[in-house]
Amino acid sequence: MPHKTFFWFFFPSGLAMLLFIGLPIISSFFQSLHIENEQILMEVENCDVFGCKTEVRVDLDATKKIEEENPLGRFNGFGTYSDRNHLAFDEINDAWKVSSSYNEFFDIVLNLPFYKALLFTITFCFTVTPPVIVLGFIVALSINTISKSIKGPTIFGTILPMIVTPLIGSLVLFWMIDAKGILGATIQNIFEDPNLSLKSSSELTWITLIIYGIWHNTPFAFVVFYAALQTVPLDPLEAAIIDGASRYQRVRYIVIPHLYPVATFIMLICLMDNFRVFEPIIGFKAEGAAQSLSWLIYSDLRNESIMLFGSAGATSMLTIIGVGLLLTPVLIRTWKEFKTER
Amino acid sequence: MKNIFYALLFSLVSTGIFAAGPCNVSGGKINILANEFTTYRIFMDEVKKCAGSEADFNVTHSVDHNKLQVAALSANPAEFSAKLVTNGSITTLMNDGLIRPLDDLVGKYGGDLINDNQKITIDGKIYAVAFMANAQHLWYRESILNELGIAVPSTYEEVIEASKKIQASGKMANPYGAAFQAGWNLGQEFVNMYLGHGGEFFKAGSAELNINNDQGIATLNMLKRLTEVANPDFLTQDTNAVKEEWESGNLALMHIWNSGAASILDDEGDQMIKADTRLAPSPSVAGGSKPATTLWWDGFGIATNTSDEEAEASFRALLGAATSTEMANNNPNATIWLIKGYSPGDTAGPVVDAANRGATPYPSLPHMSLLHGALSTEIVEFLQGNESAQKALDDVEAAYIAKAEEQGFL
Numbered sequence: 001m002p003h004k005t006f007f008w009f010f011f012p013s014g015l016a017m018l019l020f021i022g023l024p025i026i027s028s029f030f031q032s033l034h035i036e037n038e039q040i041l042m043e044v045e046n047c048d049v050f051g052c053k054t055e056v057r058v059d060l061d062a063t064k065k066i067e068e069e070n071p072l073g074r075f076n077g078f079g080t081y082s083d084r085n086h087l088a089f090d091e092i093n094d095a096w097k098v099s100s101s102y103n104e105f106f107d108i109v110l111n112l113p114f115y116k117a118l119l120f121t122i123t124f125c126f127t128v129t130p131p132v133i134v135l136g137f138i139v140a141l142s143i144n145t146i147s148k149s150i151k152g153p154t155i156f157g158t159i160l161p162m163i164v165t166p167l168i169g170s171l172v173l174f175w176m177i178d179a180k181g182i183l184g185a186t187i188q189n190i191f192e193d194p195n196l197s198l199k200s201s202s203e204l205t206w207i208t209l210i211i212y213g214i215w216h217n218t219p220f221a222f223v224v225f226y227a228a229l230q231t232v233p234l235d236p237l238e239a240a241i242i243d244g245a246s247r248y249q250r251v252r253y254i255v256i257p258h259l260y261p262v263a264t265f266i267m268l269i270c271l272m273d274n275f276r277v278f279e280p281i282i283g284f285k286a287e288g289a290a291q292s293l294s295w296l297i298y299s300d301l302r303n304e305s306i307m308l309f310g311s312a313g314a315t316s317m318l319t320i321i322g323v324g325l326l327l328t329p330v331l332i333r334t335w336k337e338f339k340t341e342r
Numbered sequence: 343m344k345n346i347f348y349a350l351l352f353s354l355v356s357t358g359i360f361a362a363g364p365c366n367v368s369g370g371k372i373n374i375l376a377n378e379f380t381t382y383r384i385f386m387d388e389v390k391k392c393a394g395s396e397a398d399f400n401v402t403h404s405v406d407h408n409k410l411q412v413a414a415l416s417a418n419p420a421e422f423s424a425k426l427v428t429n430g431s432i433t434t435l436m437n438d439g440l441i442r443p444l445d446d447l448v449g450k451y452g453g454d455l456i457n458d459n460q461k462i463t464i465d466g467k468i469y470a471v472a473f474m475a476n477a478q479h480l481w482y483r484e485s486i487l488n489e490l491g492i493a494v495p496s497t498y499e500e501v502i503e504a505s506k507k508i509q510a511s512g513k514m515a516n517p518y519g520a521a522f523q524a525g526w527n528l529g530q531e532f533v534n535m536y537l538g539h540g541g542e543f544f545k546a547g548s549a550e551l552n553i554n555n556d557q558g559i560a561t562l563n564m565l566k567r568l569t570e571v572a573n574p575d576f577l578t579q580d581t582n583a584v585k586e587e588w589e590s591g592n593l594a595l596m597h598i599w600n601s602g603a604a605s606i607l608d609d610e611g612d613q614m615i616k617a618d619t620r621l622a623p624s625p626s627v628a629g630g631s632k633p634a635t636t637l638w639w640d641g642f643g644i645a646t647n648t649s650d651e652e653a654e655a656s657f658r659a660l661l662g663a664a665t666s667t668e669m670a671n672n673n674p675n676a677t678i679w680l681i682k683g684y685s686p687g688d689t690a691g692p693v694v695d696a697a698n699r700g701a702t703p704y705p706s707l708p709h710m711s712l713l714h715g716a717l718s719t720e721i722v723e724f725l726q727g728n729e730s731a732q733k734a735l736d737d738v739e740a741a742y743i744a745k746a747e748e749q750g751f752l
Contacts, residue, residue, distance in 0.1 A: 084741065195515065199577070287722075288578070305408040308745060
């Protein structure tokens with residue numbers, strides 16, 4: 001394709017991306033460099049149902065005046081990034097000084113909100129993505145071989161977890177794993193422990209979320225693999241059959257190499273998606289046991305009704321950097337392949 | 343203060359003035375954001391009736407109302423023309439000037455329809471009109487306590503002792519329930535218990551935190567002991583989940599909102615459990631005299647960023663309900679109405695008792711919600727047994743300081 005044609009072809013989506021993705025990112029970045037103006041407090045007499053008393057209030061007029069002079073708030077540079085609720089440089093430094101062993105050091109660091117969330121996010125990312133690819137591939141292979149008459153309904157059933165809205169899907173599972181739900185009660189029966197509850201400990205909550213993640217993401221991998229399977233050339237397959245290759249050998253030496261680039265694509269998308277894990281945490285009410293980076297952003301914007309825009313902006317930027325770091329190896333690899341193919 | 347409250351409740355009974363009220367709003371747009379529980383539903387039905395059929399009436403019930411309100415009312419024009427507020431949620435709206443003074447409207451339509459204590463006055467101006475009072479208190483199953491010979495607990499130490507006895511009898515595995523869900527609910531449990539220990543959240547007149555002390559530690563330890571006799575899923579249970587546990591017969595003691603009576607004591611569900619349910623005063627703790635609970639009022643405020651016509655229509659409809667003696671007396675047990683001519687029902691006792699024993703209203707401070715937010719996430723690990731109480735308080739303090747600095751309070 002000539003460069004000019006490509007440019008005009010790409011232009012509309014490029015423009016949309018700039019407007020709806022690029023500009024908001026830039027705006028969040030600016031927001032993250034600022035903190036709110038100083039709040040002027042004053043003591044006033046307040047009366048309510050339970051009586052009158054003198055209490056502190058925000059002086060609206062004075063605060064508004066500062067706000068008008070300085071609508072973005074006070075410039076704070078990267079102060080928000082380095083504070084305790086984000087990268088926490090000072091706290092890590094202190095932790096290094098006071099801790100006598102690596103274990104103790106990591107205990108302190110992983111107790112900081114950002115690192116706690118990062119640990120879960122990365123764990124989720126790397127435990128969900130590989131099974132999704134493997135399962136998606138197996139499901140695609142199996143469905144590819146079943147008879148045409150039941151293929152349609154089977155495909156529909158298989159992609160159901162993806163069709164169901166994440167929040168609804170996780171809520172349904174949340175009720176099922178309740179101690180009185182069908183899954184929760186069954187698990188209690190199997191382990192003969194009436195007090196076993198998947199919601200009560202951090203470890204079990206993590207495992208539940210990860211299983212949910214695999215359940216929810218597998219259909220995506222399946223759909224892409226299934227489409228790619230239709231493009232596997234028949235000639236080499238037939239040749240292999242004539243040569244007496246077993247089904248396993250055909251899959252191993254013809255199908256898998258053919259699907260390799262597709263697997264890379266699925267991995268990229270899955271890593272990116274899973275790095276932003278959010279809905280299941282809300283659906284499973286797992287805030288206590290598992291927090292992700294996206295959940296931190298949500299919590300900053302919904303911190304019991306006061307919105308911390310600077311904090312949320314900083315976490316967003318760090319998430320973008322995180323996604324970037326995560327994808328770099330894959331992108332470098334793809335780029336190299338692209339170069340050699342030319 | 344306590345006497346005022348007590349006296350008022352009963353003076354309401356004696357005042358017998360019923361006027362037609364400001365209802366029959368002809369047209370206009372009314373769009374209200376409100377929390378989700380049965381009493382609010384009853385109230386909103388009345389507001390709708392009052393608004394009449396010609397008004398364009400909408401109400402959004404959401405348990406996340408606190409999280410939505412600032413964004414929704416900051417827009418101009420605001421997403422909602424009115425918001426049901428409490429002494430907890432009004433402060434963040436006040437911080438940004440998102441609700442308007444109501445003196446004119448109260449003067450025009452209120453007259454002698456509203457009690458003086460319904461007017462929420464801040465620095466001399468009325469910003470909200472209250473219609474009900476609420477508090478968390480103890481609930482118990484009479485037959486179970488009687489059978490095991492347990493007296494109704496009046497302190498949290500007794501609550502734990504009673505729960506252990508019930509556990510030991512094999513009747514229930516986890517007899518105690520309270521809303522410990524990580525988030526706002528858990529923060530609220532800390533607030534109650536800390537006030538019960540006689541603590542102060544901030545150094546007087548400033549936004550500097552004052553919870554990292556012996557009372558804070560004692561509060562956390564008491565919460566931990568309570569969670570040990572509660573359902574192991576306690577970190578996922580909000581008030582509505584605890585109510586369900588109660589209605590399924592899994593609990594013998596719980597500490598939840600007085601307004602829960604509206605759904606627990608209604609005609610749905612297991613009537614045997616309903617007949618066995620009793621309300622008791624909120625327990626005190628650690629030898630204190632104050633009950634470990636907070637007093638709340640619920641009222642309505644009108645958005646600043648809405649047109650005067652919408653504001654007036656909304657105000658009239660809401661005021662109609664907030665002065666409806668008929669609604670109050672038809673639902674005497676739904677809550678404690680502050681409405682003229684209301685005779686308190688059987689369920690009002692524990693709230694009146696809390697007020698009389700000097701329970702503190704939830705602090706209406708501009709920076710309180712930052713502390714509440716910090717509490718709601720940072721004490722979780724302590725309750726899971728993963729860190730010490732001291733560490734949890736240090737974490738709350740550090741999280742609060744970072745947030746308060748960013749928000750310009752420190």
